[in-house]
Amino acid sequence: MTDSTAPPDDVWTVQRILQWTTDFLKQKQVESPRLEAELLLAHARDCPRIRLYTDLLNPLTDDERTRMRGFVKRRANREPLAYITGHKEFFGREFAVGQGVLIPRPETETLVDVCLEHIPTGQPASVCEVGFGSGCIAITLAKQRPQLQMTATDISPRAMDIATANAKTHDVESQVKLLAGDGFEPLGGTTTEQFEGIVSNPPYIREDELAGLEPEVAEHEPREALVSGEDGLLLTRRLITEAVSLLKPGGWMILELDPAQCDTVADIFGAAGFFNTRIYKDLSGLNRIVRASLPKGS
Ligand SMILES: C[S@@+](CC[C@H](N)C(=O)[O-])C[C@H]1O[C@@H](n2cnc3c(N)ncnc32)[C@H](O)[C@@H]1O
Incomplete structure (x- = not known):
């Protein structure tokens, strides 16, 4: 020039x-x-x-x-880039995101990988997710396993709007049922033994931890997507206890957690009647995912 x-x-x-x-x-x-x-x-x-x-x-x-x-x-x-551009890539697909919904994280791709190991290809299965957020987990599982039926809940109305739009964009509306409400409540009280698996990336940050996080997270992402009580495990404890009656015999539950929580959560699974517990590492080599199963004869 x-x-x-x-x-x-x-x-x-x-x-x-x-x-x-x-x-x-x-x-x-x-x-x-x-x-x-x-x-x-x-x-x-x-x-x-x-x-x-x-x-x-x-x-x-x-x-x-x-x-x-x-x-x-x-x-x-310090508003996150993904809120400004309005989208984030997850598992090779674009998801709409916006204020009020958690931005999908790379660790959660490991959660999806572990779930896929547990959902056989070419046969029908039914899996429940609590806390769908943008819908990235439920929608990705549905895309990767065309015979899978997902039932997913979230307490946030904003998450419902965004996940509904994402399910439409990715053309999985017939495979992914999105329900509004707290934990498993939207499934109805009498529901039993209906799922092969339950997955959740629940809020798991301790209340006293939030203020020390990056401003992108602490000041812009929704509190209900991040924090769960004094030790970060308030919702997780409840989900594990309630999952027992919703899973078929031999059913599995797979959770994403903070690395420091994985051993404690493995113990919580054991106390609730689960066995076959395994902790998986994320791509940074940190303990991140806990899987546990119910006995086949339960
Ligand atoms: C960590 S975010 C995960 C979002 C998304 N699944 C992902 O992995 O990106 C947790 C989600 O759980 C939802 N949530 C929090 N408490 C809940 C509850 N009691 N019942 C249902 N959903 C809840 C939040 O609104 C949020 O969307």
């Missing part, structure tokens, strides 16, 4: 706005500021990220600049 083809310094080209945003987000202690600047600008211009590199010297339109200014302000306030 020669000087004669360079845009004047006061023109907001793609290149210039990327540099400015990267520096600004770095000052605000955002991790991966360059990557996030690119993702925000691609979102503001409604184009694929790669396109920014062919357009580096192009000026932004007024509309694009206004949108970008709004996005950068939100991100500098």
Whole structure:
């Protein structure tokens, strides 16, 4: 590029706005500021990220600049990127997300992998999830196992809206029944022995832990998706106890937890009558998932 083809310094080209945003987000202690600047600008211009590199010297339109200014302000306030772009990839698929619903995490892909090991291909099965959030677990399991019927509950009305939209986008509405309410309550009181498996990524953060988390989580993600009592296990204890009467003999329960909770939860499973307990590690090598089964003859 020669000087004669360079845009004047006061023109907001793609290149210039990327540099400015990267520096600004770095000052605000955002991790991966360059990557996030690119993702925000691609979102503001409604184009694929790669396109920014062919357009580096192009000026932004007024509309694009206004949108970008709004996005950068939100991100500098440590709102999660996925809330600004409105989507997050999970298990190779895009899920809509927004304020009021937990952003799917990579650890939860390990939870899905462990569930898939327990759901045979090519035969019908029925699995329940408590706390569907964006719907990423129930919908992914349904996509990966076309004969699976999922019944999933969540206490959050916002989660219901978003998961309903995601189930439609991924075309699994006939396989995924979404119910609003607390724990297993929406299933109805008299329901027994109906599921081969139960899965949950429940809220598991301790009440005193929340304030110390990254602002993206502590200040923007929904409290009911994160915190569960003084030791983080309030909902988990209840789900394990109640799961016993909902599972078929030999049925399994698979939970995502904090690494420090896995041994305690293995004991809670044992006390409730489960056996065959196993702890799985996530991709960072941390204990993350606990699986336990009911005896075949129970
Ligand atoms: C950690 S998030 C998991 C969301 C999603 N399954 C995922 O893995 O990304 C926990 C979810 O449980 C829901 N939840 C919290 N308490 C609940 C309860 N008592 N009954 C049903 N759902 C509950 C929250 O609204 C939230 O969507």
